[in-house]
Amino acid sequence: RxxxxxxxxxxxxxxxxxxxxxxxxxxxxxxxxxxxxxxxxxxxxxxxxxxxxxxxxxxxxxxxxxxxxxLPQEELDIRPKVSSLLGKLVNYTNLTQGVKEHEEAESTDGSKKKVSKSPSMGTLMGVYLPCMQNIFGVILFLRLTWMVGMAGVLQSFLIVLLCCCCTMLTTISMSAIATNGVVPAGGSYFMISRSLGPEFGGAVGLCFYLGTTFAGAMYILGAIEILLTYIVPQAAIFHPSGAHDASSAMLNNMRVYGTVFLILMAVVVFVGVKYVNKFASLFLACVVISILSIYAGAIKSIFDPPEFPICMLGNRTLSRDQFDVCAKTIVKDNITVASKLWELFCHSTNLTTENCDEYFLMNNVSEIAGIPGAASGILKDNLWSNYMEKGEILEKAHHPSVDVAGQKNNLHLYVLSDIATSFMVLVGIFFPSVTGIMAGSNRSGDLKDAQKSIPVGTILAIVTTSLVYFSCVLLFGACIEGVVLRDKYGDAVNKNLVVGTLSWPSPWVIVIGSFFSTCGAGLQSLTGAPRLLQAIAKDNIIPFLWVRTC
Known part of the structure; x- marks a missing residue:
C-alpha cells in the first residue's frame, strides 16, 4: 500500500x-x-x-x-535478487522448501509461464497437519518405551515437558515475527532474514540447514533399524560373534545399508521431487494409524492383555532368540531330558551339572507377562528411574533370585544394556522427536492468512503432540513390564518392536507404519536441506557460499 x-x-x-x-x-x-x-x-x-x-x-x-x-520489497537495488528468491523458494509439503518450484520445473517448459494462483490454504491443511507429521517421528516408535523404562514415568514426564517448552518458546518467538508484518513466501529463513536482517537470517538458516541434514541421517538410521531388527533380520550382513559385538555388528550394518538408502533417496529426490510431495498424505496416514493402534492396544489390554511371556532366570531377563521353551528340562516320550536352555548354560545335552553355570543352577526359570495390561497395577513399579551402565543385565526388582559371587558368565544369553543412561542422555535422545515445528512457516506462501495461521496452527500442533507424548508415557508405564520397556531391541520378546507388542490389531501395523513414515521424513529432509542452503547462498551472506547471479 x-x-x-x-x-x-x-x-x-x-x-x-x-x-x-x-x-x-x-x-x-x-x-x-x-x-x-x-x-x-x-x-x-x-x-x-x-x-x-x-x-x-x-x-x-x-x-x-x-x-x-x-518495504523490504523495495530493496531490490540494495539486496540482490530478493524478489526472485521469494518467487523461487515456494512452499513444500512437510519439511521441504522449494518443492513446488522444483515440481513446476519438472512438469512445465521453461518458456511457458504458469499463472500464479492466489494462496488458499488454511490453518488445518497448511500448518497444523504438516507440523504434526514432522513432529511425530522415529523416536516415538523406537525409543519412547525405552526412555520410560530407564527414566520412569515421572522423569519421562519431566523430559517431555522440558523439550516441549523449548519448542513452545521458539514458536512464540516465531509467531511474534509472523504477526508483526507481512509474512514473505519462502519459509522461516526468509521470514527471519527479511524481518531481522540477512545476518540473523543467515545464522539461523545455517543452524536450520544443519538440523535438517542431521535429521535426515537420523531418519535413515531409524529406517535401517526397523528393517534389520523387526522386518527382515536375515538381511543383516554383519552378525554378532560375542556378548559385546552386537552393537558393532549393527553399526557396520547401518554403515552399509545407510549408504545404500542415502543413494536411493538422493536419486528419488533428484529425479522426482513431485512424487515425494504427492506421497506426503500417505506418510501422514501411516503416522496417524500407528498412533491410533497404540491407543487401541492400550484399551484392549485392560480387558484382554496380549500374550507375550518373558523368560526369567532368577531376576535376570533372558534373550529368547536362542531357545523356544522357557524351562530347564522338558519331557519327551515320558523321559525327562535337557532343554535347549540347559544346553546353553551347561554346554551338555545330558543332565550333568559339572560344567553348568552356577547362577543357572541356583535359580529357577520362570515366565512373567510382558504386557500385564493397564489394570495390573504395574504403573507403581514403573514410576521411578532405573538407569543402567553399559553391559549391565536387565533385572526385575523384587523378583526371587539367589545372588552368586564372582564374574558373570554367558552374558550373551541375557538382555544387556547397550549404553550407559542418565537423565541428560535421555533428554538428548528424545529432543529430536519434538522438532519439526517450522513446517507451517515454510509454507507461508501458500497460506491464505499467514499472520493468523502460522501462530495458531503451530501452537495447536505442539499442544496436540505434547498431549500424545504425555499420554503415551503414561500408557507405556501402565501397561508394559519394566524389563520389557528397558529392552531396546526387543530381545526378550522374540525381536518384536516393544511398542508393537502393545498395539492392536497387529504389531505389523506399527512396524510397517513406522518404516514408511520414517522413509518419508528422510525424503522430506533431503528435499528441504539443499534448497535452504541455496537460498542462503543466493543472499551472499556467507563468504564460502557466494554465488554469481546475472
Missing part, C-alpha cells in the same frame, strides 16, 4: 503547488495514512497543519530516496 502511495507522490512531484494541493485534498486515504505514519513520511499532515505546502512536503521527504525506507 505504501509503495503505491509513493509512486503517486513521485508522479505528482513536478506539479504546481495549487494543483498538488487540490490533488492532496481529494486523496483522503493517503492523507490519513500520511497523518498516521509521521515516522515514515516526515512531512505528514501534522506538519501540513502547521502551514507547510505540498512542495515543502516533497522537499522534506526527498521522494527520490524515499523508496529505501518503505
Amino acid at each position: 505504501y509503495a503505491r502511495y509513493t509512486s503517486i507522490l513521485l508522479q505528482s512531484q513536478g506539479s504546481e503547488e495549487k494543483g498538488a494541493c487540490s490533488w492532496f485534498r481529494h486523496n483522503e486515504i493517503l492523507c490519513h495514512s500520511l497523518y498516521d505514519f509521521p515516522g515514515v513520511f516526515p512531512g505528514s499532515l501534522r506538519h501540513a497543519k502547521a502551514g507547510m505546502t505540498l512542495a515543502t512536503l516533497n522537499k522534506r521527504c526527498e521522494l527520490q530516496n524515499l523508496t529505501s525506507c518503505l
